[in-house]
Amino acid sequence: DIQMTQSPSSLSAFVGDRVTITCRASQSVSNYLNWYQQKPGKAPKLLIFAESTLPSGVPSRFSGSGSGTHFTLTISSLQPEDFATYYCQQSYSSYTFGQGTKLEIK
Amino acid sequence: QVQLVQSGAEVKKPGASVKISCKASGYSFTTYSIHWVRQAPGQGLEWMGWVSAGNGDTKYSQNFQGRVTITRATSATTVYMELSSLRSEDTAVYYCARHSQWAYDIWGQGTMVTVSS
Numbered sequence: 001d002i003q004m005t006q007s008p009s010s011l012s013a014f015v016g017d018r019v020t021i022t023c024r025a026s027q028s029v030s031n032y033l034n035w036y037q038q039k040p041g042k043a044p045k046l047l048i049f050a051e052s053t054l055p056s057g058v059p060s061r062f063s064g065s066g067s068g069t070h071f072t073l074t075i076s077s078l079q080p081e082d083f084a085t086y087y088c089q090q091s092y093s094s095y096t097f098g099q100g101t102k103l104e105i106k
Numbered sequence: 107q108v109q110l111v112q113s114g115a116e117v118k119k120p121g122a123s124v125k126i127s128c129k130a131s132g133y134s135f136t137t138y139s140i141h142w143v144r145q146a147p148g149q150g151l152e153w154m155g156w157v158s159a160g161n162g163d164t165k166y167s168q169n170f171q172g173r174v175t176i177t178r179a180t181s182a183t184t185v186y187m188e189l190s191s192l193r194s195e196d197t198a199v200y201y202c203a204r205h206s207q208w209a210y211d212i213w214g215q216g217t218m219v220t221v222s223s
Binding site: 001032034036038043044045046049050053055087089091094095096097098099100 | 141143150151152153165167168201203208209210211213214215216
C-alpha cells in the first residue's frame with residue numbers, strides 16, 4: 001500500500017499569511033494527488049484534484065503543485081474561512097489519505 | 107441539485123452488523139462509482155471500498171476484507187455499505203462519496219455509527 005505523509009500535522013497562522021502544506025508519498029503516484037478541506041462536523045470538500053486543478057468554485061488563493069512523491073498545497077493569503085483540516089489523498093493505486101494538517105488561527 | 111443523502115445514526119452492540127444507505131440524486135447514477143470513507147472520532151480519513159454504480163463491481167480495502175460489503179440498487183439510485191462483526195474501534199462517522207474521474211467531488215453528510223455494549 002502507498003503511504004501518504006503530511007507535514008506539518010498542525011500549523012498556526014495569521015489571516016493574510018501564505019501557508020504551505022506538504023504531502024509525501026511512499027512511492028510515485030504520478031499526478032494522482034488530491035486535496036480536501038474539512039471543517040468540524042462537516043464532510044470533506046474537494047479542494048484540488050490531479051495535483052493542481054481547482055474544481056469550480058474553489059478560490060484561486062488555493063494552489064497545488066508537485067509530482068511523483070512530493071506535493072504541496074499553498075494558500076496564498078489566508079482567510080478566516082480557511083481555518084480547517086486539510087488532507088491529501090492519492091488515487092493512483094487504490095486510495096490512501098494523509099493523516100491531515102490542522103490549520104489554526106494565531 | 108447533485109447530492110448524496112445518507113441514512114441516520116446507528117448504535118450497535120459488538121459483534122453485530124450495520125447497513126448504511128446513501129441515496130444519490132441530481133445526476134446519472136450509473137455513470138459514477140461510489141466510495142465509502144470512515145473517520146473515527148478525532149482521527150483522519152480511511153478509505154473502505156467502492157462500488158461501480160453501473161455494473162456493480164466492487165473493490166475493498168484489505169483493512170476491511172471479509173467484513174465489508176458494498177452494494178447498489180440501481181432503480182432506487184442507492185448504495186449500501188454493510189459492516190459486520192462490529193467492534194468498538196468501528197465507532198466512526200461513515201461517509202459515501204462520488205468518485206469523478208480523479209477524486210471525490212460530492213460527499214454525503216455522514217452517518218455516525220456507535221459500537222457499544
